[in-house]
Amino acid sequence: MSVGRFAVLSLVRRHVMDARAMTPRAIMDNVKTVARLERCVHLDIGSSVLGIDTEEVTGSNPVSSTIDTPPLTSESRSGAACFSAGPSAPDRMGGSRVRAMRAWIDGELLEDPNAPAVSVFDHGLTVGDAVFEAIKVVDGQAFALARHLERLHRSAAGLGLPAVDEGLLREGVAAVLAAEQIGLGRIRITVTGGPAPLGSGRGESTPTVIVAVSEVPPFAQTTQVITVPWPRNERGALAGLKTTSYAENVVALARAHRSGAGEAVFANTQGHLCEGTGTNVFYVVDGELRTPTLASGCLAGVTRALILEWYGAVEIDEPIEVVEQRASEVFLASTLRDAQAVVRWNEKDLPHGPVTRAVREVWRSREAELLGD
Ligand SMILES: Cc1ncc(COP(=O)(O)O)c(C=O)c1O
Numbered sequence: 573m574s575v576g577r578f579a580v581l582s583l584v585r586r587h588v589m590d591a592r593a594m595t596p597r598a599i600m601d602n603v604k605t606v607a608r609l610e611r612c613v614h615l616d617i618g619s620s621v622l623g624i625d626t627e628e629v630t631g632s633n634p635v636s637s638t639i640d641t642p643p644l645t646s647e648s649r650s651g652a653a654c655f656s657a658g659p660s661a662p663d664r665m666g667g668s669r670v671r672a673m674r675a676w677i678d679g680e681l682l683e684d685p686n687a688p689a690v691s692v693f694d695h696g697l698t699v700g701d702a703v704f705e706a707i708k709v710v711d712g713q714a715f716a717l718a719r720h721l722e723r724l725h726r727s728a729a730g731l732g733l734p735a736v737d738e739g740l741l742r743e744g745v746a747a748v749l750a751a752e753q754i755g756l757g758r759i760r761i762t763v764t765g766g767p768a769p770l771g772s773g774r775g776e777s778t779p780t781v782i783v784a785v786s787e788v789p790p791f792a793q794t795t796q797v798i799t800v801p802w803p804r805n806e807r808g809a810l811a812g813l814k815t816t817s818y819a820e821n822v823v824a825l826a827r828a829h830r831s832g833a834g835e836a837v838f839a840n841t842q843g844h845l846c847e848g849t850g851t852n853v854f855y856v857v858d859g860e861l862r863t864p865t866l867a868s869g870c871l872a873g874v875t876r877a878l879i880l881e882w883y884g885a886v887e888i889d890e891p892i893e894v895v896e897q898r899a900s901e902v903f904l905a906s907t908l909r910d911a912q913a914v915v916r917w918n919e920k921d922l923p924h925g926p927v928t929r930a931v932r933e934v935w936r937s938r939e940a941e942l943l944g945d
Contacts, residue, residue, distance in 0.1 A: 673757075674748040675784040679740070681747050685784065694780055696764025699772055700817035703727035706850075707745075708907050709757035709785065713944040714745055715907075719874045720761070723814060726872075728763055730813040732774075736763050736781055744783030757787045758908060762816065791909045793932075794924055795834035796916040797848065797902075799892060800824045804838040804846040806869025814871055821849035833916075835904055839892040840869045851904040852876040854885060854911070855895045856927050861885040863905075875905040878942075883934050901925035910935050 675685035682689070696702030705724045708715040721738055728735060745759060762782040768775030802820065810817060824836035828849075837853060840846040847853060847870035854863045854876075863880070864870050865887040879885065895902065895917075902914035902922055911931045913924040 673752065673754070673786050675782065676744045676747045677782050678780060679743070690764075690780055690782070691767040693767040693770070693775075694764050695766060695768040695774060696762070696780065696816055700815060700819075701731065701733075701768070701774060702762055702764035702816040703731055703733065703814055704760060704762040704816055705814065706907050707759040707761070709749065709754045709759055710939070710943055711755060712749060712753045714749070714759060715939065716874050716878070716942040716945065717742070717745065718945055719877070719942075723872065723874065724761060724763065727813040727815060728779075730810070731815055733763060733765060733779055736779060740781065741783070744781065748783050748785040754785065754787050756790055757785055759783060759785045764816075788908065791912055792834075794913040794915045795904065795909075796832065797835045797837050797904070797914050798828050798831055798833045798918055799896065800827055800836045800838060802838065804840045804869045806840040806842070806846065806867065808869070811869040812866060812871060818849075825849045835914075837892070837917075842889070843891050843893075844868055844889040845892045845895050846870050847873075848904055848906075851906040851909060851912075853895070854879065854903050854905055854931070855899040856901040856925065857894065857898050859900075861927055861931075862888050862890075865889050873905055873907075875907060875910060878938075879905055879911065879931060879935070882938050883931050896920065901927050903928040903931065910939075 673685060675682045677689060690697070703724060704727075705720045707717060707720045714720075721741055724741070725735060725738075741761060744761070748759065760783070762780075762784075764780040764782075765774050766777035766780045768777065802824065805811060821836075824838065828834065828836035835848040835851055837848050838846045845853060845855075845864050846868045847864070852863060852870055852873040852875065854861055856862070861884070863876060863885050866872055868889050870876075880887070897920075899917075899922065901924075902917060904912045904914060906912075911928060913922075913928045915922055915924055
């Protein structure tokens, strides 16, 4: 541990010790305050804070899979010297580099977006007690923001996190979008349980609210997928919630990348098609466009919902083998991919077919309706 880091942790510890007479909530709020003011506790909180999506984490999207991490040598706003992460910083980012352009935390825009300042006691860090959203930015405007905020509230409620004021979230989005025009980008909103005692029990702190944005390159129009052997649990406590407990997706996507594919697809415990690590799946059988129902355990994708509204499809749950063996077309739906044709599933080649092209065309013609909304 660097001397600087030790000094910061000592500071946090001392602050807590001084506060022995305080209530647990006051102690946790103090811990949060120390971390914020000193801007020195640099965390490897993972993809959710820095705006990396699991679908890009291992490099299918070259620009977004780079983290620009200058050495942390800046002075904190309160005047205390921050520790220098020095050459080890990129290592702690797993060797990746992210172009996080702007980041905002609990009402404050960070001077250095690559210097996240979150308490080491934040419950989102170790136990995944947090929810998040990934939102597309087109020509400086957020796409379908209202729908994403609605899902964030649903995810937070499902996890038992307190509701975050929508005005505050919109303020964060406006703050990261101001000043610099982003052609194509991704906003990442993360709401965590905030500082908490060690262990799975939640503390009494207020949530930590983070908004970050980075520019991203467009996804290719086509991709390949593999089926992975691990089931999605459609009966699990987190089914259908967009929480930061996404490590299963990281493992599955890494396997897809190792086999040259761009996405991994899960069946659920019934053996029915569920979803990809960061995508919903649409497919054509007997000329009919189909997608799994939300009861399959898949996320209620914003893109999925819009395709159902704008183009239409049959919601149906059926064995994944039906899709693997009988589908004449398949496409993935997600923020940033929009509708992306699957041209190979496991060993089977597929065409970039007419239904997928028609959906992409409808998407192109209607996307502007939800820009800035
Ligand atoms: C597990 C999962 N399924 C599906 C999706 C697609 O959802 P959306 O269209 O809202 O991006 C995502 C991405 O958010 C996801 O993480």
